[in-house]
Amino acid sequence: MCGIVGIMSRSNVVERLVEGLKRLEYRGYDSAGVAITENNFIDRRRAAGKIINLEAELVKNPLKGCRGIGHTRWATHGEAHAHNAHPHSSDHVSIVHNGIIENFADLKKDLEQKGHIFQSETDTEVVVHQITDLLVKNNNPLLAVQETLKKLHGAFSLVIIFKEYDDLMICTRSGSPLVLGYGKDDVYVGSDALALAAWTQDLVYLKEKDLAVIKDAGAAFSVTIYDELGTVVDRPHHQSRINIDAVSKGAYNHYMLKEIYEQPSVLGETFNSLVENSTHVPHVIRDTLTQLPLKDMNRIAIIACGTSYYAGMTAKYWLESYAKISVDVDIASEFRYRDPLVGQYDLVIFISQSGETIDTLSALRLVKEQGVKVASILNMPESSMARESDYVIQTQAGPEIGVASTKAFTCQLLTLAMITLQAAYTKGHLSTKKLEEELNTLLHLPSKILNVLNHDEAIQEISKHFVESRDVLYLGRGTNYPIALEGALKLKELSYIHAEAYPAGELKHGPIALIDHLLPVVVLAPYDKWFEKTLSNVQEVIARGAYVVAITDKKGAALFKNQGMKNTHIIEIPEENHTLLSPIIYSIPMQLLSYYTAYFKGTDVDQPRNLAKSVTVE
Known part of the structure; x- marks a missing residue:
């Protein structure tokens, strides 16, 4: 939902912050802002509406600095207005935040009793004042953040800069994703890899409850990551496969129309990723699907939200007809709160375009806690769900920028169709000859889409x-x-x-x-x-x-x-x-x-x- 960008650099970061926010527009937002810290001074610019309004504000009142944070806000607490836009700041810190602080009302009441004055209606400002309150007392930024985190309930990610410590940036995640990017002379933070794609492919994904301290160490920037227990840990580096050229509208009026017309191509790529020798018979289904423990499956669940849920509903018809597997399909937000009998399932399949949908991710964790195998169908391989699933089947839709899903949906359907065929074949309900016929039919799907x-x-x-x-x-x-x-x-x-x-x-x-x-x-x-x-x-x-x-x-x-x-x-x-x-x-x-x-x-x-x-x- 909200988009976050943070940059520690040797050169001005303001233009890059805005550029990164533009790549996060697809997440949806109603206001935007940036803040920098330099020479013991925090300054920020914010605007309601589109990023173009923020750019106009920056033309009118320029901002310059080498360490900064940016944010696109999707209103949850407080109306879509400039005074509710991020970053939120005090005399000592500035913060961008994605998520919800569930106990903000109680925290706000305590802080107001201590004399803190709030300028917005947001839950985020509670974090600003809580860190400020502790920072004034102990003069230790890391300790102030760590003690604040102990007080917060909810799912969130935070990136924090400091007035008196302008060589420092602290970021943390709890239920909401955050990724670090390593450049030649810069360190980046983003709510997803797409925000950083123009600057670096070298990424580190923070794990749940991780806290990262980025510091100017003189010759270079140092990054220290602490786990939930406060122990220094190493997290693996990943090379991003995101192609920045894939997120251009080209000659189309809208991303959505472009993505509709990309479907013949991406459906072909998705098919090819799941089948060997897909340009001629015989077809052989790749390990991506054969690894799924489908032979002894008698009952599975499919869990998703929104458009992905409708893909799961369609697959129920297919799996029950072809593979004779009993299938339950659930909306993730309902599944996780209805005390489900998870143990009855041989496998649970989760579907998500982003791999970060909070209700789907929370349902996945619930299922894993009860020892049931989890498979996920995802469009973003660099996602929390991908890292937490037993089996991952990646669709090949590529970046989908339009908020309304099109190509990701049809690629999900095709992937589910392939799982259906593999299940039916493995369980003996589909002969080799019939499997060949079905795969050959799916091979011609792109040309049929072109016809439509x-x-x-x-x-x-x-x-x-x-x-x-x-x-x-x-x-x-x-x-x-x-x-x-x-x-x-x-x-x-x-x-x-x-x-x-x-x-x-x-x-x-x-x-x-x-x-x-x-x-x-x-x-x-x-x-x-x-x-x-x-x-x-x-x-x-x-x-x-x-x-x-x-x-x-x-x-x-x-x-x-x-x-x-x-x-x-x-x-x-x-x-x-x-x-x-x-x-x-x-x-x-x-x-x-x-x-x-x-x-x-x-x-x-x-x-x-x-x-x-x-x-x-x-």
Whole structure:
């Protein structure tokens, strides 16, 4: 959610701080700021709104210094206003913070009784005053921070600079990620590797409860890392594989549109990463999947949040049908608080684009504590979930900057489809010949996605019918029900239009009461075993005056046209009713429809209001 950058350098860091914050915009934010410490002086600039507002403030009131911190804030405590923006400062320290201090109200009350005066409504300022209170007493920055941490409850990461100790920066994490980057003459701190990608590939990920002290030692900067017990520890260095060129919009208006059009490529790369000899038969599934202990699996759970949860819902249909494995799918924030019977599962699969989603990560830790094996499907290999999982399957979506997930979602679906095939084959429910046929079908997925993207202009025109709508209803059956849910979520996220999705068979159980001429209805209707029932649902909503968008294939389109249905637009996509392919293919028009509705409505497509790419607080 919030983004953090810190730099200790021999040269001015302000421009680099702003540059790093720009690479963290995808996380979502409503204000931004930077602070420097130099010559026993702390100075800062803050602005509400976008980083461009902070840049304007820096033009008006320039800032210069070699040691500094920067922050993009996503409001949790206090409105989105400059006085609540980070960094927060006292006469002695300045701090940036990601996360939530759960006991801030009690701490604030105690500090106010000691005479501390608060300038903001944030929980972060409590940390500022607590460190200041201890620093004034003991004149020891490290001890002041360590004693403060003992008082804090919640999940957070902090980076702290000091007025009287301008050669020092202290950073720590507890439930919220933080990474150190080592440059030639600089040391960097970031909330993720992407923030540091332009300057260094040499990274060290702080472990839970670690505290790092970065100090100017004269000839060079020294970094000392302490664990939770205060013992000096070494943490391994990692070489980042992030390509900074991959986070450019190129010729596209928005990152989201670029990422939609990248799907043929990244789906091909994801397939290739999981299968040997994928350009011709025979195919051999790589060790990435064969390492999974699937043979004796009888019951598994899939746990995720948001869009990733819908990928898990889809996989439930697949795994139960192909591999005869009983599957439970849970929302992470519900799973971790309902006292789940974890021991009943042979394996628990977690899905997360970032690998840092706090509820998913907390659920993972809960499962591991109870001794159950954990596998994670992740897009970011350099993440907390990757480091804490027994098995990791990495999708090859590349950096996804648009807040609304597109290519990461379809790569998750493809990965889950591959796990399904491996499970079915390992358990003896799929012959070698049938496995070959299934893999060969998936091999051609990128070309089928390209075919769908050729309908871009038609979907643009249809989306104009949605711009003035207050509500939209989505209907789907079988594996396309989770895709209907995903389509409704995308429309809500991007265009701020209320949208709901239901299984088409549930139409008469309530949603039909909403149908009138003002309600557009999007129906996912491949020509499959449920088609006639879905067609009947469409006739019911048309009879009540609804405007219908039917997404179907050639056979389905012909039958729609034969019915002579009025107020119906048809999006005809490649004829492919394959159980594994259909949900992935039908995701694409959902994405385009949501994108163009938001585009024509004029909303901020890449950074929708109130949303964050990586939800790292509860």
